[in-house]
Every structure is written in structure tokens, then in C-alpha cells.
Amino acid sequence: MSRTIITVVGKDTVGIIARVCTYLADAQINILDISQTIVQGFFNMMMIVDMEKSTKSFETASLELERLGDEIGVKIKCQREEIFTSMHRI
Numbered sequence: 675m676s677r678t679i680i681t682v683v684g685k686d687t688v689g690i691i692a693r694v695c696t697y698l699a700d701a702q703i704n705i706l707d708i709s710q711t712i713v714q715g716f717f718n719m720m721m722i723v724d725m726e727k728s729t730k731s732f733e734t735a736s737l738e739l740e741r742l743g744d745e746i747g748v749k750i751k752c753q754r755e756e757i758f759t760s761m762h763r764i
Contacts, residue, residue: 676725677706677755678732680739684748686717693746697739698723701730717748722755 682694691710698705703723710719725732736752743750 676728676732678703678723678725678735679753679755680719680721680723681751681753682710682717682719682721682743682748684717684743684746686712686715687747690717690746690748691719693742694719694721694739694750697742701728701735703728703730703735 680694682690684690695705703725704727705721705723707722708719709721710717712718725735728735730738732752732754739750739752
């Protein structure tokens with residue numbers, strides 16, 4: 675399994691989840707877990723996805739999601755699970 679952590683942060687607006695999830699579905703990227711909160715008008719979402727069957731490389735998906743974030747006014751970042759885990763190990 676090729677797991678990736680995707681974070682989405684920004685001012686809350688209509689359609690953020692829909693746009694991100696539509697991109698993932700179109701690229702055959704499976705959502706394994708998702709958590710989202712809105713705190714005083716700010717949106718925060720963290721997803722764990724499986725890119726094993728993706729039609730896009732990690733690099734391409736990461737860049738396209740970053741551009742999608744720019745379009746909808748949020749910051750979208752992708753990290754491979756092993757790098758995310760290493761960075762957050764105590």
C-alpha cells in the first residue's frame with residue numbers, strides 16, 4: 675500500500691471537501707481515513723489515502739492538489755506516510 679497524508683487548511687468556504695474528493699476519485703486515489711473540523715471559520719482537514727492504484731504519480735498529484743488549493747483558497751499539502759511519521763516521531 676502506498677499511503678499518503680493530505681492536509682487542507684484555510685478559510686472555510688462551500689465545496690472544499692467536494693473539490694478535493696472529486697480530484698482524488700478521478701485519479702483513483704482511495705480515501706482510507708478522513709477528519710475535518712471548522713474552528714471559528716477556519717477549515718482543517720486531514721486525510722490518509724492509498725495511492726497504490728492512482729493514475730497519477732505522487733509528484734503529479736501533489737502538485738495538482740497544491741494548484742487546486744490555490745484555486746479554492748486553501749493550502750493543500752501531501753506527504754508520504756513514512757516521511758510524515760518520521761517527522762512526527764518523538
